Amino acid sequence: MQSKSLQELSALIEDGLKKIIADGKFAEFLAFHSKFHKYSPMNSLLIFCACRHATMVAGLKQWNKLGRRVKKGEKAIMIFAPLIKKVIDIEVDCEAVSESERHVQLLQGFRAVCVYDVSQTEGKELPEEADICHDFGGETELLSKFISVFGYKYGVKHEPLEPDLGGFLTSDNTITLNANKSEEQRLKTLIHEVAHGELNHFKEKSKSRAVKELEAEITSFIVSGHFGVDSSCYSFGYLAGWSDGDISEVKEALTVAYDMANSIIAQLEAAMSLPKAS
Structure with a gap:
């Protein structure tokens, strides 16, 4: 499967947002985003444009860990993922802390990754997710x-x-x-x-x-x-x-x-x- 470039994803966001607003679907998108509030609004927008009925998305490896497999023929949803690099903080006193404690994480940029909605998978039943259902009285x-x-x-x-x-x-x-x-x-x-x-x-x-x-x-x-x-x-x-x-x-x-x-x-x-x- 051919992955989309960051430029292509950025263009999808721009075009998708224009279409959502022009079609009067902006409020519908925000309702969708409320279920995905831990995702950036731009990733939420990419998910919304690709799969409006999505409720829970994850990468292929994560679904496999949960005992589920992506169904044959399902199309991936492309989103942004951060590129994180560990570096040594030279300002930290190396005698006071261990080398592992001197590591800091720096954002190097973003890359395009594939995720799939739970509806695109099959296999083991998932435990009830606290982040999806809220009952506060x-x-x-x-x-x-x-x-x-x-x-x-x-x-x-x-x-x-x-x-x-x-x-x-x-x-x-x-x-x-x-x-x-x-x-x-x-x-x-x-x-x-x-x-x-x-x-x-x-x-x-x-x-x-x-x-x-x-x-x-x-x-x-x-x-x-x-x-x-x-x-x-x-x-x-x-x-x-x-x-x-x-x-x-x-x-x-x-x-x-x-x-x-x-x-x-x-x-x-x-x-x-x-x-x-x-």
Whole structure:
């Protein structure tokens, strides 16, 4: 099988993103990416364009280790993989640490690799994956947990607001949520406003308001989807406006939102893994 070059993969990303936006599939892609939040958005995009029903991907060797084989005739999904080189850190005192401890890993670049979705394989049944199924008790528990995790930094208030307003963040790091909205929508709005705060949008002057809103909404969409909360009915209005958007801005917003979503998810999951106080 002939592998694609990095240039070809980059072109696929550019063309794929243009087509997704033009076809009004941007929100669908973000819902897909919420299942693959540990992958870069560009790799997620390559997987989405090649296999929209994908749920779990791995390389040939990894599938073999899990007791599964790729079905005959299945076409590989090409993604980027980092090239890591181990080097000796010359600034570390060699008398204080062993040689192995002096090794550091440096990113040398990227290469194209083949992966396959689980639906393209057959063999041994897989154990239930914690990263794929999330059951944290619904919106009520998740909203409470979100407030407890980020409450030290953001004061959260619930007040009646105008019907078309979900909530807002003020410069003193106070988030006001519309008490007339459902818990699900208040949760989604809370994630959106926390993303604004964590991305320092109040002080960021180089980005337009539209780009800031896109970053916050993509973050909210990915985090909500990761925890099983469907926020599409709230997000489509934000995302549909990018059908004629600048592709470079969308790619940059995806990268920023990807990093922020992973940070928020990690903080929430760490808090959820802690034992409850007696």
